Amino acid sequence: MKEIQIPNIFKLATKELSQDAFFAWLLQWADQKYGGINPDLNHTAQDFVRKLIVQTDTYAVTTVEVGRQWHNIDVWAEINGEYFISIEDKTNTGRHSNQLARYKELVESEFGGKPHKLIFVYLKTGNESLSSLDLIKRQEGYTIIDRRAVLEILDTRSVDNDIFNDFRSYLTQLQKLTDSCSNLEAVKTDESAAQGFFLSLQELIPEHTDWNYVSNPSGGFWGFWYHWVECQDFKLYIQIENRIGVDIQIKIKIESKEPSIQLLNQICAELCGLASKYGLEVNRPKKLRTGRTSTLAIVENALPLTLNNEIDTEQLLKNLQNLQQLLDEYSSTKFLL
Known part of the structure; x- marks a missing residue:
């Protein structure tokens, strides 16, 4: 029998402002005055505070002041009159506009001369x-708190609160999908x-890699890039391109100012x-x-599967290593010409 999915407010309220509200609410519960109302929620909220300020379980959280959208800072909290925490809260977007x-800079200017320890998350x-x-x-000097770290705290103890449990369930489902x-x-x-x-590949490939969403007129895709090699006046690199619901391909790409079709055909054949x-x-x-970046070739057999339609990660990594060696040899040959 198919499991019944219980309605969850956070599956509907998916905007960052809704998440801001949850974390501000959770931080408020860390104040010691709420310990007698819901001890488990209070203790979990205090664990969250200690995670943010990198303190041990012995650090006593007594007073917590919380606010939102102060000079566009998503969430802020003052702990025991000792710490000031500035939180940039993100769901699926990333940093932008030097924010x-x-x-x-704004927080450091505001708290210049004050005794607070400043924490940026x-x-x-x-x-x-x-x-x-x-x-x-x-480069930015921020502490990274990711979903796994949040779930580790939320899963520490059983909490009798619907808001808390809805958010924990929502994050748990996101983690399962990932x-x-x-x-x-x-x-x-x-x-x-x-x-x-892509995250698993980043952990397994021992060189610089990156991935992100690429928006384009044909519908966009999730792209993973790495292993750039110099070839005279152009570069070659590996791209894994996932068009959700369409296909996933491993490609050899070229980055060049003005490649001609004749040049692309020549490199592809080689x-x-x-x-x-x-x-x-x-x-x-x-x-x-032609373009600043162009697809030169598609590696047809680079994504191997097991009998259960699972990705054979071990063989995939071997194939990618072979592809890297192919580009390395081609690059060295071009420089010898």
Whole structure:
């Protein structure tokens, strides 16, 4: 029998403002004056505060002041008159318009000369490229709190509160969808699973990678890019392109100022000629198109499956390594000419 899905307000209220409200509400519950009303919720909220300010369980949370949209900062909280937390809360969007640096500068200016310890948090419940999060941590000086970290706290104890449990259930479902990234059908049809697939590749591939959504007139796709190689006056790189509900392909791309169709045909033929050496079936796309970036070839056999229609991750990584070696050899050959 199919499991009945209980209505969940957060499946309807999916905007970041709704999530802002939840986290502001949760932070309010951390104040010690609410301990006698709902002890489990109060203790969990205090665990969340300690996570944000990087404190141990022995740190006593007594007073908590919370607000929203102060100078466009999503959520702020003052803890024990000692800490000031600035939270940039994100669901599926990312940073933009230099906002993180602006918020940090504003808070530092406001609290100059005050005794508060300033904490800057990038709270992300959606999925985001690991390379993007690393930049936010290293360059912007923000602490990253992701969905797993939030769920670890929300799952610590049983809490008797419908708002709390609806949000926990909502995040749990998002995590389950993301973790279904080994199933090809899920990766091809569900954005969370597609993002989970790219996240798993980022953890397994030992070089810089990145992924994001690409909007274009043909409908857009989720793209994963890595392994750029120099070839005289152009670069080649690997792209995994997932058009949700349509197909997923592994491609060899070219980045060049003004490539001619003749040049694209030549490079494509040369790559196809080398591919068999690495056990790869590389074919020309149906139509070559010029542009700043263009698809040179499609690797037909790079995405292997098990008998259960699961992605064979071990073999996929071997195929990608072979594809990297193909591009490396082609690049070195061009520089020797």
